[in-house]
Amino acid sequence: MIREALEYLIGLGNTRIENVGNRIFSTQKIYAVEEPTPATIQVHSLSGLFDYLQSKFDGDYPLMVHIKSPTEVIAFTSINRDSNRDEFIKASAMLPSFSFDRWYDTEDFNIKLQSCFVKNEDRDIMLKVVGNIKEEAVSTIGDNGVSQSVVAKTGVATVANVVVPNPVVLKPYRTFVEVDQPESEFIFRMQSGPKCALFEADGGAWKLQAMKNIKAYLERQLETEIQSRKLVIIA
Structure with a gap:
């Protein structure tokens, strides 16, 4: 019945279908009418x-x-x-916008830490370091390949070498706000400017969590x- 109906419709346009071996061919291209699907x-x-x-x-x-x-x-x-x-x-x-592997100046980085990350201990330590860096002393940054030290304010009128925490455990907003944000490790680096950057260090395991x-x-x-x-x- 279906084959006869198709042959009739195809015949209206002078189109033929033929059996060749175990395959069916037509002399013109025909299109299936698909069942409609709703808009998402x-x-x-x-x-x-x-x-x-x-x-x-x-x-x-x-x-x-x-x-x-x-x-x-x-x-x-x-x-x-x-x-x-x-x-x-x-x-x-x-989600709020934060770019990992990108250098931010300290003011922008301070704002991003407060607006794009859930409050925790390491975030608060980073805020203290970033917020108190002595701009005129950034050239004295020390680096042993793992951790860094910078000259920062340690009191109202005093400065001292402060170790930059590394690695840091943070909870950035990376998934729906209704669920707990995954916690993972990041490499925190600084350079003259002063500038700051975070680099992901968990291999993407946070996505599964x-x-x-x-x-x-x-x-x-x-x-x-x-x-x-x-x-x-x-x-």
Whole structure:
């Protein structure tokens, strides 16, 4: 029945289909009419994602939630007859901007430390060092290849050599703010100017931890949907 219908439609344009061996050929190119898929809803938080999933706004479909990266999560259906999926919603994290492997002057670096990193002990130590560096003495920086020392204010009217902490353990905002930010090691370096830079030193292991944190968060929030076996979460 389907073959006859195709032959009829093709015949309207004077197109023929032929069997050659075990293959089918046509004299003109024809195109399959694919099943339509919905436009993807874009949100910028995990809260928006699970609010949508709990609402069942577009129906009570079985869904898979895929944590693609520390900053992107999507929810989609199983494949349709054309092997396409309905990707209902995508959450993309909105994060403050900080460039690793880039040199900042001390004022900008001070601001970035306070606005792009979660408060912890090493961040506070770095703020003290960066905020008190004597600009006229940066040429006296000492470096043994691992740690550095700079001339910095140590009191109201005194200066002294201060060791720059290295490596430092920090928690930059790198994933959705609803989950705990992964903690990892960084190399903190300074150069004349004075300028400061951070270099990642964990080989990207923080990404796996961030995705685990997202998965744990969504499993808590969507426990009912998971138990109903209509929702699967993968990372």
